Amino acid sequence: MTKELFIQGNEACARGAIEAGCRFFGGYPITPSTEIAEYLSIALPKVSGSFIQMEDEISAIGSVIGASWSGIKSMTATSGPGFSLMQENIGFAVMSETPLVIVNVQRGSPSTGQPTMAGQGDMMQARWGSHGDYETIAISPSSVQEFFDFTILGFNLAEKYRVPVLILADEVIGHMREKVRLQDNVETLKRIKPKEDLKDFLPFKNVENGTNPMPSFGDGYNIHVTGLTHNELGYPSTISPKDHSTLVKRLVNKILKNREDIISTDFKYCDDADIVLIGYGSPVRSIIEAVKIGRKNGVKIGYLKINTPWPFPENEVAKIAKSADDLMVVEMNLGQMVHEVERIAKNNANVHLFSEIGGTLPKPTDILNKVKELL
Amino acid sequence: MAEKNKQDFITDEEKNPYIKYFRKDRLPTIFCSGCGIGITINSFLKGLESADIDFNNLSLVSGIGCSSRVPGYLNCDSLHTTHGRAISFATGLKIGNPDLNVVVFTGDGDASAIGGNHLIHAARRNINLTVICINNNIYGMTGGQVSPTSPEGSLATTAPYGSIDTPFNLIDLVTAAGASFVGRWTTAHPLQLSKSIKNGLLNNGFSFIEVVSQCPTYYGRKNKLKTPVSMIKMFKENSINKRRADTLSEEELLGKIVVGEFVNKKREELSKKIDDLSYIKSGRNTIRKSAYIL
Amino acid sequence: MEGIQLENQLTYFKNVLQIINCILVSRMIKEIRIGGFGGQGVILSGLIIGKAATLFDKKNSVQTQSYGPEARGGASKTEVLISDEEITYPKVENPDILVVMSHEALLKYHKDLKKEGILIVDPDLVHIEVISEFINENKIEVYEANVTKIATEEIGLKIVANIVMVGVITKITKLISIDSVKKSIIDSVPKGTEEKNLSAFEYGYNYNIS
Structure with a gap:
């Protein structure tokens, strides 16, 4: 069944997240993204999900990473200043292969800039805002309908490639109201548990397509997740040139080798x-x-x-x-x-x-x- | 056949009864000999056993620093995060799955400098985490810099003339912020420490246990306490129980380490409140591990 | 050589003229701008109109808004585009209809109005006479409706002035159907306030407009 609504982009995004299976939101208020948090604070408890307003954007994305490892599809939303604060933990999410969605409703920048006006100044920050070599997936909606659709797409890509996915919207789309068709039965990508025996499972295996299945904490896999360079077991291996290049190249290639699937x-x-x-x-x-x-x-x-x-x-x-x-x-x-x-x-x-x-x-x-x- | 040393016949378990909890393939650890982290791990595992907590349901979270390397050596789910942020990751993990027992290993720099904001907010929320803060009064991992708990006058590579800064009293800090269990011991009190860790683990709320610990390599060497033994001796001599400390003046307490349990009170816990809200609004608790079914 | 240059220039001007003509012809879009100050519910009135047009009249509509940092009292503006065709560019440059509920908005926006455009004002909130020259020159159709007074005196609720204004807009512009607007109001206002708001709308719709 489809439902038609006349809603703001930010609300469409939040509704898309719920449809995509998001059941955790950790955020911090910032114009012009706040309506996403506000909507989800109402909606998440109604679908047995959790909402928390954290003490800043650093902890917001930290909580989202933690929640993702607890086995929940998780999201945060912010704008430029908050996006800057999140950068270090975005790198952690990349390195630890944590699926999550970060919505950045861009405003005029740099610095505090123009909170209530639109901008697209964060495009390069989205590319390489965190330190180090990495590839990222970023999606930009240009209508309220797309803000809904692309948020769902974002969650699916995050799960498929175990990466943080950035939704780079802007104030115009965030605050604009348009008609949206909401599908009830959207296609979602469910997270896949490892098939291997607990003992044989290598959580960060150098697999051909780059992406491993993901257990959650409490599943009995006793995995170690670290932002340090790690081997296939997940153990820190910080002085082996081979382990480092194998890991970082796999992380980069799982995006680059699947360009055709990702790019739209x-x-x-x-x-x-x-x-x-x-x-x-x-x-x-x-x-x-x-x-x-x-x-x-x-x-x-x-x-x-x-x-x-x-x-x-x-x-x-x-x-x-x-x-x-x-x-x-x-x-x-x-x-x-x-x-x-x-x-x-x-x-x-x-x-x-x-x-x-x-x-x-x-x-x-x-x-x-x-x-x-x-x- | 070569004659074996007697020591070869002693099993790992005989050397350390808690060895079964370790990722043996990761040993030896990176910790310096004489480091207080070893005593803390043993006290933690003892506390864990006496609290009857299922090791398989345990998740350890840490930030950056020597203390934050602990989870990597214990064979349970462990999340080794960014500097100062462990508590925020742990908050998401606990809310995402309130059935997990979540313990945070942190240090004085990780918890009270870069991560101070997350510490006080977690205490305010009274989220059911057990935070074990191994306070060695110095940054060990980076080679001996001054920390927010370094005593005034103590030497560090970034306090070459002695620290002129005022240190934090972490106990007062988290107590004021609302933690529902607060304890402090030193590595000279392993039994009391394990008991407080047990009490912290059993407390359904935010528990903070400070372990005043020795860093002979940096703190000791810089501050005329060269051996681990001399440091532990110093802890023993300067420690004073909370009950006695309550009768002493501020001057009399100067240079003393007040140990004991400072707070142990019941207060509503956050992840339960979130679960309850979910129950009111959706008719069921928050959905666990939903990423695999939604 | 000169002949070619002249020809090029002529073609260029012809193209520019064509473009302008096309903008006028191709944008069979009606553009409404409502301006006032924060707290008047200006944005809600835009939302109601846009929702009525899309969900209930089955047309296309886009509503945007702009506001400053003030939660109350600062300038507030909403723009609604209504069309039978798909709307791509969502901003209003030269509105067909300008509705103002503050003197500041009148001063700021009147110059953007299209020639022979419609201007609706609450005369108790603006001094329309200061722009009389502009009105005459551009043959602006001016309508005055004391929506704030009606809201206060007839409904006993000053805050529904925006809904009274929606009634006036519905009546004058005929861009949206009365039934659709009513449905949109019910769908948009807080639960429990539907009746007061519908009554505010009726007062506005039936207002004897000067």
Whole structure:
């Protein structure tokens, strides 16, 4: 059965989490993400789940990691300043292969910035905000419906690859209200218990596809989970070059080798386009409007909508770079993902940036005017 | 056939009755000889046995520092987390599955410097965790720096002229924050310590047990207490029971280590309250291990 | 050479004109902006209108809002777009309908109104005369409704002024059906306050608008 609602993005996200099987939320209030915590504080006890408001964002993600190892799908939600505080434990979640979802409803930044306005300044922080080599999965919704759908997707990817998944939304999507179709029977990915005997089980085995089944605490596996470099048993092994490279490469490759499964993009009018607009998150709304108007006026313009900024959709961008002469990245920062596009496309297409900071969505007419200047 | 030493016939269990709880493939430990952590582990395991707690239902959580390496040597589920944050991980673990017995091993730096905020909030919430804080008054893992519990005047690599800082009294701190069981002993009191650990484990709420412990390698060497024996002797000589301490003035207590059980009271516990709320709102307790079925 | 340049320029201007024309034609979207101060329930009124349009009138609608750091008394604004087609760009640049419930909002937003647009004000909260030049020049249709007074005197609840205003908006704009708005109000207001709010709506809808 489907239900239609007219709700805010943040509420859609929280409802998506419940549908995905999230039964623990640990968070700390921060604008513009707070409605997610507020909604879940009401909803979780009704589905036999737990909600806790922690003392800061560091402990918020700490509690989420702990809850995940207790065998519960868990989530936190925050915005820029809180996301910064979470970085160290995001690295721990990567290293310990703890599935969880972190929602970042981005606001104007740096620092405290613009709490009630939108921004996309955390894209690169999402990539490598914690220290060390790692790959991450990040998903950016551009509608309230997508905030619901992508939160479910986020939980499924987190379980599938045992990674922290970042939902990089922004204030526009978080606070906007739109009609959402809520499916009752969404497809969720259940966590898989190890099949092996307790004695034979290697919790961090160097398996081909990179991801091991995950027992929870209290299952009798007596596993040791550490942020230190560890061997297949999970025991610290901090001075073996081989153990370190084996572990870190497996963690990185379980994302990189499954790009095709993880990456999601949408595109339109790209085949004959002279110029393709590229974006993610709420500015995609401006992009599509600009393309609509442009096409009606005979401008050969198309768009590529990136649903998963990380891992970066290299093949998709490369393909478009071969057919279009110009690519223009539209983002609400001073140019972050544009460097990724440049890295992939610079030999085949001219890469341009349409940058809008200040907290409001780029205007479609402004985008088109810049397109006109280029063509 | 070569003649065997007599020692070869002594089993591990005879050497240490608690060896069965260890991950034997991880021994020897990284701890220095004479370190107080060994006494603490034995006292903990003794307390665990006397509290009749199922070892298989035990989860150990720790942060960073020498004390935080303890869980890695014991053969139960263990989570070795980031510096100072163990209690917040433990909070999620306990709420996620209130049936687990969750014990946190931490140190003075881990619990009261970088992790001080989590410590007081866990005490405030009275969440059922047992926190064993091995306080050696120094940062051992990083090579002997001053800590928030280093006595004024004590020497450390970052207090070369003697510490000019005022130390925390961890007992007062967690008591004020609302912990429902609070105890302090030194490594010179292994029996009393194991009894307090037992009481802490049995307390349905936030239990904090401080173990004043020796770090002969850094604290001792810097502060004219070179051998473990001299340090333990110092603990013994300077310890004073809470009951006696209550009759003494602040001046008389200067330089003394007050030991005993400071708080043991019943107070509503957090994970139970969350469970109860779930029961009221959904008709059942919070769902355990739901990631495998949802 | 010069001829080609001139031709290029002409084509360019033609394109720009086309674009502007297309924006006007293609955006068969009605844009409403409601401005006031925090605590008036401005955002709830936008939510009710958007919900009525989508869930009950089966149209498309997007509602956005902006607000400052103040919980009460600061500027508050909501924007609602209603269309038969899918709405991509969710922001309102030049509203067809501007509703203001504070003088500050009147001063701040009136210039964005489309030519021949609709302006609805609570005359007790604004000095409409300060923008009379703008109204005349742009042939703005002005409606005055003392919604705060009605809420206070007829319902005995000042806080339902926003719902009285929703009634006025429903009547004047005809963008949403009366039944849908009623359903939306029931679905959106706190339980137990439905009757008072519906009555506030009726007062607004039946208000003899000047």
